[in-house]
Amino acid sequence: MGGLRYFLIHPHVPPIHPLSRYFPSPLSCLGRFLDSLRLSRVSFPPMAAFQSDVPSVSVHPHGSRRYGAVSGGSLGNWHLPLWLVPNRSSSTSFVCSVLCLLYAFSCGPAYGLSRSRFHARLFWACSWAASFPPPPQVPKSPLMLIPVGVNQFGRKEQSKGTALNHSVPPLLDALLFISSKMAALIWRCSFTRAKARWLHQRCLSLYNSSHGFDETKIKEKLAQLSGGSIDLRKGENGIAELCINNPSRMNAFTGTMMIQLEERISELESWQDGKGLIVYGAGNNFCTGSDLNAVKAISSPKEGIMMCMLMQNTLTRMQRLPLISVALIQGKAMGGGSELCTACDFRLMTPGSEIRFVHKQMGLVPGWGGAARLIHLIGSRHTLKLLSGTLRVDPDYALRIGLADDILNYGDDRSLEETQKWMQTYTKGSPLINRAVKKVILSGREKNLEDALRTEKEIFGTVWGGPDNVQALSKGTKHK
């Protein structure tokens, strides 16, 4: 079959396995991914054509190993097979294919963070399996969607299936062969690129649909809770200013502000000239967390968890920006506001300002990632004190426990300018070198030693012999 792969439609709607809650289907992710590729122009034959005679191979979408294999099934709007069963009568080819899949599954690279590693491996294995050339037997017609008549040696296939039981003129043979090759190549290229993009996004975020995170749904809900804005100004000096702007509610986060924050972070992710980021609040006040009206409107635990996933994704992506970030804390940083400031690399406080984790008094615990990040910053003992005692952390206390990095002179409009000056020490040089510095810190902070060392080596490779390096050498820079 000339390197072609079979695309089989699997009409079987698999049962919902009780474990599916805990092992959300990687196939549903792939379905969404395919949807996002907008491939609707690629039409597959209608399901009805394949109602019978489908392979009885256990195809279970929830990855339960008890069921053996992985396979197609329902993928969002797609009913695509990931697992191709060439001929159900051929147990050898099936066993062979399963072995290949298992091999790919065990050896395939694992992308993403540890929680998603299983699914990432599975995903990789599935794509690998999908590109595996089918064995020489020709499947029966209900399973065959692309009847192509020549193999790579130019010889006609010995077809058992009805679709190939006719003679094809040689020219048509050749045309079919070439066009199928081209189609396969285009598909593979676009698939690889889209997969890389998808994996990149997946690595930056913590949650996706495989964790039960329905981003569209929670954003629809949050869009109804309007007010305030998140304003971004990208400076020519490479320092961006991100303003939490809802002064009438002391910069509390409404639903639309949560959505906008995510959009601004996306904008910053694609800003190649950036070196630094200052996060501050309008009206000389940092942020008092969630808007209490929004808290009331999303009171169900399910929606609360979705909101929490969205904010954790956004703040994690903010923390992973290749920019050196500073929270300028004026006035109050409270509840979610105190969590927000922990997602920055540095915290500068103005006289009279305070950070306060008031969650306990609200019958809550931090949910935007504040507790986990705070432990990294000041240790679990201090974190326990701040959370359980809902302590007011003034600039001196914050400096003492290592939560703040400096105390500024001014608490008014001049503090932003002062922060810009403070940043200069840490953002000298080109964007390339500054971003590289932040990247090595990020990998050292988030990865295990071996992986971090490898990443450090890769980042080193991007600056060694680069413009900053060449310039420093040519100037004969001395470090007196």
Ligand SMILES: CCC(=O)SCCNC(=O)CCNC(=O)[C@H](O)C(C)(C)COP(=O)(O)OP(=O)(O)OC[C@H]1O[C@@H](n2cnc3c(N)ncnc32)[C@H](O)[C@@H]1OP(=O)(O)O
């Ligand atoms: C992630 C989980 C969370 O973030 S839960 C939310 C945690 N935050 C809070 O509970 C803050 C509640 N607010 C307060 O305790 C006080 O407003 C604080 C911040 C101490 C300020 O007090 P004070 O200086 O007397 O000003 P004020 O109370 O008159 O407030 C001025 C206006 O701002 C509003 N405001 C403030 N914070 C929020 C908030 N989080 N959500 C909604 N509105 C907020 C106040 O309601 C007040 O508005 P108004 O003048 O009454 O219309």
